[in-house]
Amino acid sequence: MSSPRDARPSDEGASARHEPVMLAEVLAALAPRDGEVILDGTFGAGGYSRAILEAADCRVVALDRDPNAVAGGFELVSRFGGRLTVVEERFANLSTAIDDLGIPALDGVVLDVGVSSMQLDEARRGFSFRLEGPLDMRMGGDGPSAADLVESLEEKELAALIRTLGEERRASAISRAICAERAKAPITDTLRLAGIVERVVGRAGDGIHPATRTFQALRIAVNDELRQLVGALFAAERRLRPGGRLVVVSFHSLEDRIVKLFLNDRTRTASGGSRHLPEAPVPPATFEALSHGAEKPTDEETARNPRARSARLRSAVRTSAPPRGGDALAYGVPRLPIARLMGDAS
Structure with missing residues (x-):
């Protein structure tokens, strides 16, 4: 399931300092050094950027597509005396961002994928199924909203989206119920949609809200999150200098699968041929894995911060x-029939 970055323990107040997920593991893999330039692709509340700047006399370029997050970074920019630059930009466009700053190459890239705790906790952003607000979910405020998708997608299209991006087994029934309800009145607020889904799915004993997967699917689609992730991985491959570190924290299986496929491909040195099929030439590996498989948060962290429980960290050097590039579809990004609404985002 999806969890937010810059999460915080649930018993803290809204003004509490947000806690970056797997911070110790991120810093160990990133290993910031004096004089380096490191890109934080998901600034959020600034937790990773702050820790990196405190760990070494380096420069950090932080990106976030959310203008509220960028505006919230002004104090941190001032505190670090010009060593931090915060840019309103999607992380898939990191090459453009550093080109505009005159930076030729990077020593590290960290990506913390998913919705931020700040976004979840703001009812008006429409990310939460527990808070009443407009059914929006747009991180950057542009393009179709979640309400637009719920209103405009055909029943089969909506079911495919919920099933594929939300990994929801009751997707067809949920889509059917949504279409029946929208025929009575447009579905424009979060709690109405959550209630529709809950009536279909029912409450489970695991404590996970029944609307979690449906909201996840809509959020991923609205923000084109999976293709943005692949774009960021390709861009990091192009702009990291030899020895530069790539660190990615993801929060659900769709994201983690993309990172795993990308790094497996980029670290592979043989094609795995058999006696019936000889090995095919493989381009030189563009990355070397820093650890075997995905790292998970410690028991202590998940006990302190339940929102970190699904986090997975993968890293490579x-x-x-030379960089390879490639097709997003080859790394697990599904093709969904919503191009008429999302333009190039599907």
Whole structure:
């Protein structure tokens, strides 16, 4: 399931300082050094950027597509005396961001994928199924909203979206109920949609809200999150210098699968041929894995911060091999029939 970045323990107040997920593991993999330039692709509340700047006399370029997050970074920018630059930009466009700043290459890239705790906790942003607000979910405020998708997608299209991006087994029944309800009146607020889903799915004993997967699917679609992730991985491969570190924290299986497929491909040195099919030539590996498989948060962290429980960290070091590029579909990004609403986002 999806969890927010810059999460915080649920018993703290709204003004509490947000806690970056797997911070110790991120810093260990990123290993910031004096004089380096490191890109934080998901600034959020600034937790990773702050920790990186405190760990070394380096420069951090932080990106966030959410203008509220960028505006909230002004104090941190002032505190670190010009070593931090915060840019309103999607992380898939990191090459453009550093080109505009005259930075030729990066020593590290960290990506913390998903919705931020700040976004979840603001009812007006429409990310939460527990808070009443407009059914929006747009991180950057542009393009179709979640309400637009709920209103405009055909029943089969909506079911495919919920099933694929939300990994929801009751997707067809949920879509059917949504279409029946929208025929009575447009579904424009979060609690109405959550109630529709809950009536279909029912309450489970695991404590997970029945609307979690449906809201996840809509949020991923609205923000084109999976293709943005692949774009960021390709861009990091292009702009990391040899020896540069890539660190990615993801929060659900769709994201983690993309990162795993990308790094498996980029660290592979043989095609795995058999006696019936000889090995095919493989381009030189562009990354070397820093650890075997995905790292998970410690028991202590998940006890302190339940929102971190589904986090997975994968990391690798850039080699000197030329970048490869590729097709997003080859790394697990599904093709969904919503292009008429999302333009190039599907």
